[in-house]
Amino acid sequence: MTTVNIPTSESIPVAPLKIIALDSCKSMGDKVNDYIVDSRHSQVNQNDHTLAFLGYEADNYLANAVCPRFGSGEAKAVIKESIRGTDLYILVDVTNREISYNLCGNKTFMSPDDHFQDLKRIIAASNGKAHRINVIMPYLYEGRQHKRSKRESLDCALALQELSNMGVDNIITFDAHDPRVQNATPIRGFDNFYTTLQFIRQFLYTEKDLKIDKDNLIIISPDEGGMSRSIYYTNVLGVDMGMFYKRRDYSTIVNGKNPIIEHQYLGRSIENKDVFIVDDMISSGESILEVASELKKRKARRVFIAATYGLFSEGFDKFDKAYEDGIIHRIYTTNLSYCSQELLDKPYYECVDISKYIALIIDTLNHDTSVDKILNPTTRIQELLESFRNGNLK
Structure with missing residues (x-):
């Protein structure tokens, strides 16, 4: 230990x-x-x-x-x-x-x-x-x-x-x-x-072939509500950022929310780049998988998804299919919410231990x-990045 x-x-x-x-x-x-x-x-x-x-x-x-x-x-x-x-x-x-x-x-x-x-x-x-x-x-x-x-x-x-x-x-x-x-x-x-530090650490340990620069990696916010979270990742990693705007139908309510009509992308080209989508939670997963699909249509290389809470409220079938179809490469969530053994056994899943x-x-x-140093882990993230780029991450 x-x-x-x-x-x-x-x-x-x-x-x-x-x-x-x-x-x-x-x-x-x-x-x-x-x-x-x-x-x-x-x-x-x-x-x-x-x-x-x-x-x-x-x-x-x-x-x-x-x-x-x-x-x-x-x-x-x-x-x-x-x-x-x-x-x-x-x-x-x-x-x-x-x-x-x-x-x-x-x-x-x-x-x-x-x-x-x-x-x-x-x-x-x-x-x-x-x-x-x-x-x-x-x-x-x-x-x-x-x-x-x-x-x-x-x-x-x-x-x-x-x-x-x-x-x-x-x-x-x-x-x-x-x-x-x-x-x-x-x-x-x-x-x-x-949990930014923990996600970045796990990301670097798992994806050994990553190239963290503006030509090879881009951070994506799946909606306008997660902009501040994505901006922080962008700044500490030194890469570009894009976001999706959700157009909703405000004339009707389905399952307690206004249905999404279209995801509109705002940002730089993602062609031949690895994409890191960051969000606070995966509930049904419908929205974030639509975003991943749109990114693949724009010729993204690999799509990684990171969410603090993996609720998977409608099961894993749609995620399994997205993985089989090459839409997503890996999903990261923390153990701050319940993780079933079925989820832990998925080939595309990585649990971030908090x-x-x-x-x-x-x-x-x-x-x-x-708790100031805990709330602001920027220095530790930069040390991790330096170790990763030098090939001596432990």
């Missing part, structure tokens, strides 16, 4: 660390715990002075907590060990669709609403006992319903306010659909982290030190 390099030995934690990983996030919680255990053992061994803090160096930071259900489908949270005075981090993946429970004898899969309710149950069980409560919710619950048009609910803002009112001190998320929703809770901590990143964030916040 690679040690997480966390330079926090000169500061004292705000409180003993405890982590609760809900069933939706068990695998991620185990990895994060292992990284922090390994890091803190290393910190203690490397420093002559004693890190005088009760429970600082431990073999496990995971607290035992469950949300059992009654036969009627109702539930409760039970924390099976003391968390009094701890700096508590609760991990939840509201997109995990493989967790089920029995409802009147029938197997029922948990929805995002169910996961959010379990999160609130854990918070309720720990309130008044933990020194500080922090929620790590990679996929921000109801993040796609972040603004109101006409007579609509404003679900994401309501959820954030509910967590705030329950006593949550900090909310940590990744690549929020619209981070401005944090304005709903202006006096609470809200950190929105990006567990070490989360461990770094937790340990940094537990020491109450700055």
Whole structure:
């Protein structure tokens, strides 16, 4: 295991660390715990002075907590060990669709609403006992319903306010659909982290024959909403950028949204270039595959897709066909949302592991030190690029 390099030995934690990983996030919680255990053992061994803090160096930071259900489908949270005075981090993946429970004898899969309710149950069980409560919710619950048009609910803002009112001190998320929703809770901590460094690292490790220059690689934003994300990739990689504009039919609504009539491309020629499409999520995949098809029509060499969240809400058939037809070369998504074994086994899929990143964030916040370097990874990206170009990337 690679040690997480966390330079926090000169500061004292705000409180003993405890982590609760809900069933939706068990695998991620185990990895994060292992990284922090390994890091803190290393910190203690490397420093002559004693890190005088009760429970600082431990073999496990995971607290035992469950949300059992009654036969009627109702539930409760039970924390099976003391968390009094701890700096508590609760991990939840509201997109995990493989967790089920029995409802009147029938197997029922948990929805995002169910996961959010379990999160609130854990918070309720720990309130008044933990020194500080922090929620790590990679996929921000109801993040796609972040603004109101006409007579609509404003679900994401309501959820954030509910967590705030329950006593949550900090909310940590990744690549929020619209981070401005944090304005709903202006006096609470809200950190929105990006995974650019992790994607670029995995991209460089996987695609050994890449040529990263303006003649061979171009970044594509699949819509105007992802422009800022693509601009950052463009600047740190030193390549050009293009984007697609979605023409929609605003006279009708299909599955809760206005259908797309046409994707119009704006940007430089992509002929004989590798194309890297970056987006925040793949839901049904219909839109991003249409963009990939348009790029191949414009004679793109290879099409790579990177999305923080791979939901694949309508299965993999269309992606399998796109791969077989040569439309896409590879898809990258993170393990911040549930990844089924079927997805992990796909020949065109590459999973970007974010567990070490989360461990770094937790340990940094537990020491109450700055996250500026985590939020701005430009220097580290440039070091990676230099190593890649020199042929000594490790």
